[in-house]
Amino acid sequence: MAQITHYFLKMNPDELRSKLPHLLLLTCVLATAAITLFFIAFIFKTALPVFESQGLGFITGTKWSYSEQVYGIRIFIIGTLVMTAVTLLLAVPLSVFTAIFLSEFAPVRVAGIMRPTIELLVGIPSVVYGIFGLFVLENIFQDHIDPFLSGTLGFIPFFSDPSPNSGTGVLLASTILAVMILPTIIALSEDAMRAVPFEYKEASFALGATHWETIRKVVLPTASGGILAATVLGMMRAMGETMAIVMLLGNSAHIPSSVLDTGYAMTSKILNDIGYYCAMDEPRSALFGIAAVLFAMEIIFVAAARKIGGKL
């Protein structure tokens, strides 16, 4: 402390004036870093006791019981992963083709209306998607989509319907999630496609390639980094989503056997139980443990996305 005061006293006013902005900005950076690091450390520290008591069983175990003090979260991890995978299967083709439409085929006027409309929809709160899925889509899934899928494709176990009278399940949750992340993936993929230098395309046309061949062989490969980064971003949003999933996935503690089955996601487990167990040390630590695992998965994806090269 004394050194710092001395440092400032030694400077004449002019010197101080020139150093001050630098120091102020540095304070901003340090504050941001401190907040972030404290937040991450807090999550992992609160989760530590459960890792110590459960060991690797915390991740591989399938039993979660407060009364027996056994906490295994494999079911929730797989639930989250399955749901995220189905979401991406639905969302990525749709958004990439929509992005192709916007950047390559759409008349200027149409793209000019569509682009900001899609951007605005990023702002629809997830809880709204949740009640929309619950009050509007669930009945449609229950009466039409689920029976149709299990009727036509039911011979594949992946599409069989273990609960014919219910619309909730992986497919419903994933459909809503897909709609939720569409705008993000479309906007970022389109940016990436539009960033492809026009000379590349001209060269392709000059060689006699058709418009589609140019898209497939020049535009998409060049933009692939951006599209992948967009996908990862959408994936992280899907994995981290809470409110809508609590309403739509079904919250049954088993690994979904098909896309029409119900499941349980990590985020849902945390939200459902944290209010009840926040004051009890061990269950709280277990719930923070789920958060820590989720966080760790997210950090890995961020690292992967940065490796791919696209700026998130």
Add this chain to the structure above:
Amino acid sequence: MNKRTLEGHIFKAISYIAAAITLLALVGILGRITLEALPSLSLYFIITPESDVPGLGGGIANAIAGTLLLSILSTALATPLAVGTAVYLKRYAKPGILVRAFGFLLDVLAGTPSIVLGIFGLLFLVYYMKFVTGGFSLIAGTIALTILILPVIERAAEGAIDTVPSELEEASYALGASKWDTVRRITVPFALTGILTGMVLGIGRAAEESAVVILTAGYTQFMPEFKVLPREGFLFGMKIYPFQDLTAALPITVYRSFEFPHLIPASNGFAAAFVLIVIVMLINAATRMLLWRSRIG
């Protein structure tokens, strides 16, 4: 028609269909929400707090005021930090491992699942820091949301600073301006459009968040108050309204219609959702217009 053109046509058709599906889904959702909202939507519903209506539901002025307070305060808190960080990283720091690590940290923060931030807020801000925040409160909600939107604004600011032509800054240096003068008079003004866009994104993100808000700000049927009352056990022995008081928010109003479908009509929830979407849209539109004006002028 040969195979190549046929293939082209097929994929062109697929693109058109994909775009149509996307647009249909999005417009369909908006349309359905509006339709479901209509029975509840009225001026009375918008300007009356829930506490003034008998029974549950019936008014959302408390939630509108709470959402505005939460999102504007958290953006006001996050912006200086975010812009300061962005300017430092882009103009002061020497590029290297530290800056890259910092970028990674911010990316991690940006991707944080909101529930993780929510339980952090619940345990640290609401329980442990109760004597400062007052438990479930506007401050607790604001701080948690600030952490949520900080990387959003920071990234927008970084992007904006990247677009500043280096010729301008070099010219400024050539004229003998100091680094701070250049940043203050050239870099930041030039990047202002991008920074403002980032702030709007931040406000929108804060306004739509539900998991974090329900775990930190709680919910109240009342309008925010502006007063100070003595209160034991609080910092300085007093409770400062509205900061240490509970705060309502529109997403929570929506969630309540799901929690109590037999007491609150579903149209109330959809109407709250509709108002929320319109608010975010208006802020967006107003900024766009403002930016457009300033660019012309």
Add this chain to the structure above:
Amino acid sequence: MNIGTIIKNLFTGMWEDTRAVSPIVATLVLVVVAITGAAAVGTIMGTFSSDVSDQSNTGELTSASSTEILIAGSTTVQPVSELLAEAYMDEHQGVKITVQGGGSGAGVSSTGLDIVDIGAASRDPKSEETAKFPDIKTHKIGGSAVVVIVNKDTNLINATKDVINDAYVNHSFGGNLSTITKVFDRSEASGTEETFCKWIGNTTFHSDVVGKSGNAGVLKAVEDTKNSIGFVDFGFADGSDDVIAIGLIDGGKLYSVTEDNIKDQLKTDGTSTVTYPYKMARPLNYMTNGEPNSMEQAFITFARSPGAATYFEECGYFPVTSIA
């Protein structure tokens, strides 16, 4: 011009090309922004000024803790708390009562941690909770019971405890429940689920049981799903035409779900079954950390008074006056 056209114009005008913003659309948006802003400021200022007048009326500087109560906890108790609070505030100007959910467990722990003034729970505090928070005082304000419900198409009128237990624990359906295909429970930890678990004698359900959030969530799921079964508070089942609250056969005797049966059971000391399985009946409690202050006491007294009975009945619960 209808709203649809305005919105459409807004979109086309605003975004297809920024230069194309028509002055009319711009003005329209500005007007809407201005009105919204004015309304928000107006209402905020309105509460501000009414506060000032409230305070000048009382003529003294009151402490926050003597004019405000925060109630949180059980989602079963929440609706009745909100009605009680509203009625109480009508009579007592200057008092402000805020009601939140969170679940019975959250009610107990946040009372113990002094996060809330009054906690609400649809059960008595458990032993580990009283061990952790020894100062908690319980104030019974009413009672209710958990009932088993089935979709009305099922045409079921009763089932034995063992069969119900089998449905939840083994996901197998015998006896009267042979037509059932779908089982719902609560997704979050709740007093209602604990009460039900106590009755069937099992705490871990089969993994095919689907969790729904809140009494309301389970009720809606059973209403919407053919051949389904679930459990909710009596107050929730009572108001629905699409579900049947089935009679419970326990120890060879049939207990049908009627208001009188539950009320009569709640009047007993709760250790043996008279008109409804005693483990399915439960108290609705308020809790305070230590003795309530005068303000909290006044509200709790109001909740226990005969005048408050109608708010309990409105929610389908039994006020303490009717079961004492």
